[in-house]
Amino acid sequence: MLAVAVLAAGKGTRMKSELPKVLQPLAGATLVERVLGSCRHLAPDRQLLIVGHQAERVEASLAALEGLEFVLQQPQNGTGHAVQQLLEPLQGFSGDLLVLNGDVPLLRPETLEALLEQHRSRGAGVTLLTARLDDPSGYGRVMADASGRVSAIVEHRDCSPEQRLNPLINAGIYCFNWAQLAAVLPRLSSDNDQGELYLTDTVAMLESATHLEVADAAEINGINDRIQLAQCEAVLQERLRRHWMAEGVSFVDPSSCTLSEGSRFGRDVVVEPQCHFRGHTEVGSGCRIGPGCLLENARLGAGVEVLYSVVRDAVVGAGCSIGPYAQVRPGSNLGERCHLGNFVEVKSSSLASHVKVNHLSYIGDADLGAGVNVGAGTITANYDGVRKHRTVIGAGSKTGANSVLVAPIQLGENVTVGAGSTLTRNVPSGALALGRARQLVKENWAGPQG
Template identity: 80%
Template sequence: MLAVAVLAAGKGTRMKSDLPKVLQPLAGATLVERVLASCKGLAPQRQILIVGHQADRVEQSLAHQHGLEFVLQQPQNGTGHAVQQLLEPLSDFQGDLLVLNGDVPLLRAETIANLLERHRSSGAAVTLLTARLADPTGYGRVFADDAAQVSAIVEHRDCSEAQRCNNLINAGIYCFNWRKLAEVLPQLSTNNDQGELYLTDTVAMLSPAMHLEVADADEINGINDRLQLSQCEAVIQERMRRHWMAEGVSFVDPASCTLSDGTRFGRDVVVEPQCHFRGDAVIGEGCRIGPGSLIDNSRIGDRVEIVYSVVRDAAVASDCAIGPFAQLRPGADLAEGCRVGNFVEIKKSSLAEGCKVNHLSYIGDAELGSGVNVGAGTITANYDGVNKHRTVIGAGSKTGANSVLVAPIELGEGVTVGAGSTLTKNVPAGALALGRAKQLVKENWQAPS
């Protein structure tokens, strides 16, 4: 059996944020969500989050996590004190305890699985994750033999000059035999510089103690401030871009683009510089995105081109062209072969196959039939000051430049709207609609002096 405990009680003072440290965002997910996701494949029988600072807020943010238990650490008196809070909840538990940190979000799932496998195959009482750092200053040094059995962990301040030459450090990630750990937890002492209970101290009390050295030291990077948060963001972005390039996506300037965990690409997609993908952004095959575009929580079909545009909570079918400088707002739904051009905004509207809205237009709360051609400067006036109303334009209709359709209004199929018209009444199929004021020309007119 396996229980997972995530230490998430700290305040994170150096973040200088009203948000608890473990709720800081990283590539579209919080730090603690990333930690929990990394051990999901292990299918633990118990999953416990040890909370403290702003405990209610942390719990609320994770309410969607099925089966997650919360244990309060109050006050926060060190990592050993945190794990002591599990003595009662796990009083009847028989198995292994994996201890992770809520501010160490880059651990790969396979690394955690390897740690658990090493722990179980060796029969160790404790197995800790280690790493070799070019500059191990400040970290506790791990001393072990060639069989990976740990003989000692010495804190940096207590190391001799010779011991400080050892660059194998303790990453603070542990797998314990829970029953053996439970026996020694009450023996922890606050006799140290910080006056806290350290989980590290249990390693010397448990035998045998083993370690697993992680190949990529970036995996154990913790986050204490904004600089470290940005460094971890860079690492995870690089991982995601590498993954998708291996899957057949081309990034013209990879470092200028950012992704989220929910980003999905088909093959032969080309991503131009300065493009960003947020939420569940799903991009079909053969698309060209950018330069300078944002796709947020939207589904894009195949062979779509999006240039210098923003697409949020929208759906774009195959063979569409968007931009430059267009905005698809929530609820925009484009069928195949649509064209949305420069300085066009579409909100909560459906466009059937082959619609064209090429210039300087606003389409809101509208339904456009197939083949509709919207002239430059056309707007659907959907708001009466209190309520929003719908505009319906039948298939094959076209509007002239600078037309205003005052909703609620319905235009039948094949309607032509004259340029500069303001329409307030329904128009039957096949009609020409004009709604202009009579033009007046006063010759030889002089302005009042």
């Protein structure tokens, strides 16, 4: 059996944030969500999150995760004290305990799988993850022999000058035999420079300790401040871009683009510079995105082109063209081969296939039939100051430039709206609708006299 415990009780003072450190965002997910996700494939029998600072806020953010148990550490007196809080909830548990840190979000699932496999194959009391760093300052040093047997871990502040020359560091990731660990946890002492209970002290108390050296030291990068958060973001973004390029996506300038973990791409997608993908965004095969686009929780069909535009919480059908400088807002659904041109905004609207809204228009809370052509400057006036109302435009209808459709209003099929009209009443199919003030011309006008 396997239990996973994630240490997530710390304040994260150096983040200088009202948000708990483990809830800081990284490529569209919080740090702690990434840590929990890294061990999901191991299918643990128990998942426990040790919380402390702003515990209620952390618990609320993860309430939707099924099977996650919360354990309160109060006060926070070191990593050993944190794991001591598991003695009661894991009483009677027989198996291994994987201990992770809530601020180490770059661990690969295959690394944890290898750690668990080595731990079990060697029958160790504990197996810890290690790395060799050019500059190991600040990390605990792992004292190990050539066979990988570990004798002790010494925190940096407690190291002698000779021990500080050791480049093998403790990553803070452990796999314990729970029965052995539970037997020694009560014996931990706070007789150290910080006056805390160190989990690392248990290594010397257990029957056997081994280590697994990680191949890529970037995996064990911890986050204590915003500089390290940005560094981890860069590593994760590079991973994501490399993954999708291997799957058939072309990034013209990869380093200028950012992705979320939930982004998905078809093949032969071309992403121009300065494009950003957030949330659960899906981009169909053959799309061309950018330059200068933001897509968030958007779903694009095949062959869509988006240029210098924003698409959020919307569905875009195959073959559509959007931009430049268009915004597709939440609740919008574009049928196949629609065209939104420059400075067009669409919000909470449904556009059937082959609709054209070429420039300088606002389509809000509206339903447009197939083949509707919206003239420049057309506005659906959807708000009466209290409530929103819908506009319905039938298939094949056309609006002239600078038209205002005051909702609620319905235009039938194949309606023509004259340029400059303001319409407040329904229009039947096949009609011409005009709503202009009569033009007045005064000849030989001298203008105001001074």
